[in-house]
Amino acid sequence: MYKAILYKEFIKTRAVIIILPTLFAAVAVFSFLQLFEEIRLAGKVSFLETVIQKDTAMFPYFKHLPTFAGVLLASVQYLPEIQYKRLKLTLHLPIKESKTIITMLLYGITIVVTLLLITIAALLIPLAKTFPAEIVNAQFMTLIPHFIAAPAAYLLTTWICIEPTWKFKIPGIIAATYALTFFTMTAKPGAYMPFVPYLIAFVVIAFCFPFLSVARFKEGIQ
Amino acid sequence: MNTQPVIQCENITHYYGNRLIYRDLNFEVQRGKILGLLGKNGTGKTTIINILNGFLKPRSGTCKLFGEKMDSISPKTRNRVGILLEGHVQHSYFNVEQIEKYYAGFFPQWDKNAYYNLIDKLHVTRKQKINTMSCGQRSQVALGLLFAQHPDILILDDFSMGLDPGYRRLFVEKIKEFAANDNKTVFLTSHIIQDMERLIDDCIILDYGKILLHEKTQHILNTFKRFTFKTNATNIPNSNILHNTEKLGDRWETYSFENINTVRDNFSKHNINVDNITEEKLSLEDAFIGLTGKY
Amino acid sequence: MKNKQLLYSVIVAFLTIISLWAIPELVKTASVSPNNAPFVYYSAPERKFLIRETGRNKNKFHDDEGKTYTDKEYDTALPLLNFRQLTINGEMPDSVLGIAIDPRQLRTKQVHFRYSPIEMHTPNIGLYIMYESLPKKAKLESPGDVFQIKKNIEFIDVQTNAVNKDKSEKFQSALLKAGYTFPEQWTSGNLNIRKPYDEGYFSLDNKNKLFHVKMVNGRPFVRDTKLDSRIEPAFFSMLEVADKRFYGFLFDKAGNVYIVEEKSGKYNALQLDINHFNPHKDELMILGNMLYWTVAVKTDNGKHYYALDTETLQQQRYLHIKADDNRWNVISKWLFPVYLTFKDTDKHSEFIKPRLNFTDRNALAINLLLALTAIFIFHRESRKKTACKSLYTLIFGIAGIVALLVLEFATRTNNNKHL
Structure with a gap:
């Protein structure tokens, strides 16, 4: 039964599963090309000195991209469920509703987290061949909060998509937008580290948000 | 033999905002019956389907499906229930093959052939996406999936919506075929009454706020008649045996379960002289209009 | 049903946290006023x-x-x-x-120096650049490598990204020979190549001893400053002054500020004659000339000005100017007894973390008023629920009642039945 649920989610999202890694790869390649260009123009020594003195983020385009990935995946996964209230078909399946929803959510989270892990590796492994470990570590600490935004954005978007009433969707959108800014504040490398445990805790708690929307959907709230 | 009703609705009261849909609605569907819930648009047919399947919380009252309350139907029971949502809503991003593969994963009793027997009659390829099909073709996909599931009860919400006569007739025949097997139960809603006559055993007619009638279809067809007459009276008083009395041109018409003599006696009691009173047998559609009135 | 109530509570908590940050932030933005410090x-x-x-x-x-x-x-x-x-x-x-x-x-003799606690509370990449302190040319040149000094000292060639073992070993031995105990606690210097000269770094070792580390003619120069043992260094801020009188400013844990001088190979910490200075919270600005230093210290209760003799750094005069409340401070004291920020409102720290900012007890009055309003708004519910919501509003004020009202608006059915 879980295989069937995952199959359905895959069919819905297969375009996005191709688009997102392609987009991330393109942005990563572009970032590296830009990086190498700056190194060629300024010289590696001067470039590294600037990075150290000015705490430069080497991958600025990845600040908002993970949030976008989370929102896109959740939209593609759950908007079809809400269109014509198709979610009724999913909730009618002969499997405990909570298990169905958990499976769907874990599918999305797994996709998003896998994408992020691969991206982190793709960015930092080449970086480690070129720069000292401290630089790699600094870039990792810069990226981490932005990347944690992806599962947060996914869960918040899911919550909002499934919510049946605009009366709750609109404040939800406002609150979610504010919440996602917590993940993308401009900060020096490492400045976010005290906040990262809170961000992770928020993602864990946000996992329960969609269940409220499902409960409200089931009540037929309009 | 299990005599517990398959569906039980007790004292269902529901409002949309301040608009009353029904108050203290009570009915049962016995095993092996085809019950039609008929009513005009807005009388709450889809609402009761949603309440029954746990997709809507009524203001008060409970519904039970195979003895289980509607907000806690077990997966085992859901396995026995085949549901067709209004508009033949399906996962239309699937193609013909994919949707069968998807649902097959949930039902141990899944019968692939029952699905493809229906689908192969359509002019569609197995790779065709459902959202590119016509309304009729989509309805057959939905029906095929239901039959493949082999449920004990089919709940169909307005199955004829958007279908042309050919597909409607096909649906009716297939449902009858399904119900004829093994004590299966069908609970369906519709506002297209003409299809129901050949299909439903029992009939609930919903009016705004309440059940107007719950009777065997054959009983309605046999006993409910239209009477037309002439009279000089300008006003016909209300009577509990007459329904929707109105003047059409120079003649009056009314409807009743009573025979012509009882109807004539009723007029006499109210000192109304009637001439040329005629009695007509009705189709289910005419009977429905006679009971619920014209818009 | 219980689960649903719990989920609603989680959402209310979420909305409250957002409001506790967003609403004061919006009010602050709207009430921003220029800093008119004299x-x-x-x-x-x-x-x-x-x-x-x-x-x-x-x-x-x-x-x-x-x-x-x-x-x-x-x-x-x-x-x-x-x-x-x-x-x-x-x-x-x-x-x-x-x-x-x-x-x-x-x-x-001109001295311009500024210190903010943000210098202490900022993340450090952990890489430094060791410039040649006695360059052959007039200006400083990039050495082509960077170094880290934590558990040991290691120079990494920038071009090859490989450890320069020879240089690393030389500096490691020099540090150990000078008595440096790893791991390092902090290292402070000026990484900017655009400075008049370079005096390397001052590094605090594991035993709270302050060492001066630089490179002279390509060779390591490491000296234990051997400052007064009563001084417990908290932070050092390098300053390249034109007359090379001193290396920079040393802040100790006891709240004293010193300049670190060196004469004939002996290091000395000369204390500034000012009141207790908290390097974690107070800001310092020094404008010095050949006769006097004007030292301005900004604390919670305003600005303290000291006139110090340039040679002895002894206090000649003192002035205290109380801080003028800016518009936001005035408004927040009445509206928000507490509000949430993630960046330090005083800009004394780069680190991002949740911070509860308490303003004034006066603002509890508005919480009380709102709590009473909540009783009126939610009076149709059960007594227990109304009391809970009122108490919630009393604690969280504007943020609390906004969260409750959003939920009320979103969940109320047209027949006023609450979910």
């Missing part, structure tokens, strides 16, 4: 602090005893600050307080 400088001829007002009283001048000055009088009273303008006008005196003014000394 400019204060010690006048050597007058032997008083001269104050130039800003904001509405822009370009009004007076001293710390209330005497007012014209623009011209002000310029004349501060010859060591305004020497350029006075020289252009031909009004620069030959001497001040009987001391002849040497134009060269005027420039070389």
Whole structure:
């Protein structure tokens, strides 16, 4: 039964599963090309000195991209469920509703987290061949909060998509937008580290948000 | 033999905002019956389907499906229930093959052939996406999936919506075929009454706020008649045996379960002289209009 | 049903946290007002602090005893600050307080220094650049490598990204020979190549001993400063002054501020004669000339100005100016007894983390008012629910009632039945 649920989610999202890694790869390649260009123009020594003195983020385009990935995946996964209230078909399946929803959510989270892990590796492994470990570590600490935004954005978007009433969707959108800014504040490398445990805790708690929307959907709230 | 009703609705009261849909609605569907819930648009047919399947919380009252309350139907029971949502809503991003593969994963009793027997009659390829099909073709996909599931009860919400006569007739025949097997139960809603006559055993007619009638279809067809007459009276008083009395041109018409003599006696009691009173047998559609009135 | 109530509670908590941050943030943005702190400088001829007002009283001048000055009088009273303008006008005196003014000394004795706690509370990449302190050319050159100093010292060649083992070993031995105990606690220097000269770094070892580390003619230079053992260094801020009198400012854990000098190979910490300075919370600005240093310390209760003798750093005069509340401070004291921020509102820390900012007890009045309003708004619910919501509002104020109202609006059915 879980295989069937995952199959359905895959069919819905297969375009996005191709688009997102392609987009991330393109942005990563572009970032590296830009990086190498700056190194060629300024010289590696001067470039590294600037990075150290000015705490430069080497991958600025990845600040908002993970949030976008989370929102896109959740939209593609759950908007079809809400269109014509198709979610009724999913909730009618002969499997405990909570298990169905958990499976769907874990599918999305797994996709998003896998994408992020691969991206982190793709960015930092080449970086480690070129720069000292401290630089790699600094870039990792810069990226981490932005990347944690992806599962947060996914869960918040899911919550909002499934919510049946605009009366709750609109404040939800406002609150979610504010919440996602917590993940993308401009900060020096490492400045976010005290906040990262809170961000992770928020993602864990946000996992329960969609269940409220499902409960409200089931009540037929309009 | 299990005599517990398959569906039980007790004292269902529901409002949309301040608009009353029904108050203290009570009915049962016995095993092996085809019950039609008929009513005009807005009388709450889809609402009761949603309440029954746990997709809507009524203001008060409970519904039970195979003895289980509607907000806690077990997966085992859901396995026995085949549901067709209004508009033949399906996962239309699937193609013909994919949707069968998807649902097959949930039902141990899944019968692939029952699905493809229906689908192969359509002019569609197995790779065709459902959202590119016509309304009729989509309805057959939905029906095929239901039959493949082999449920004990089919709940169909307005199955004829958007279908042309050919597909409607096909649906009716297939449902009858399904119900004829093994004590299966069908609970369906519709506002297209003409299809129901050949299909439903029992009939609930919903009016705004309440059940107007719950009777065997054959009983309605046999006993409910239209009477037309002439009279000089300008006003016909209300009577509990007459329904929707109105003047059409120079003649009056009314409807009743009573025979012509009882109807004539009723007029006499109210000192109304009637001439040329005629009695007509009705189709289910005419009977429905006679009971619920014209818009 | 219980689960649903729990989920609603989680959402209310979420909305409250967002409101606790967003609403004050919006009010703050709307109420931003310029910082109109006056400019204060010690006048050597007058032997008083001269104050130039800003904001509405822009370009009004007076001293710390209330005497007012014209623009011209002000310029004349501060010859060591305004020497350029006075020289252009031909009004620069030959001497001040009987001391002849040497134009060269005027420039070389100028000290401009600023310290903010953000320097201590900022993440550190952990990489530094060791410039050649005795360069062959007039200006500093990039060494082509960077170093880290934590559990050991390691130089990494930038081009090859490989450890320069030879150089690393040389510096490692020099550190150990000088008595340095790893791991390092902190290392402070000036990473900017655009400085007049380089004096390397000051590094605090694991045993709280301060070491001076630099590279001279390509070779490691490491010295234990052997400062007074009573000094527990908290932070060091490098400053390349034109006359090379000292290396920078040392802040200790006891709240004292020193300059670190070196004479004939001996290091000395000369204390600034100012009140207790908390390097975690207070800001420091020094404008120094050949005769006096004007030291401004910003604390929670305003600005403290000290006039210190340049040679001895002993206090000559003191002035305290209480802080003017800006518009936001005034508003927040009445609206938000507590609000949430993630960046430090005082800009004393780069680190992002949740911070509860408490304003004033007066603001609890608004919480009380809102709590009473909540009783009225939610009176149709059960007594227990109304009491809970009222208490919630009492604690969280505007943020709490906004969260509850959003939920109320979103979940109320048209027949006023609450979910």
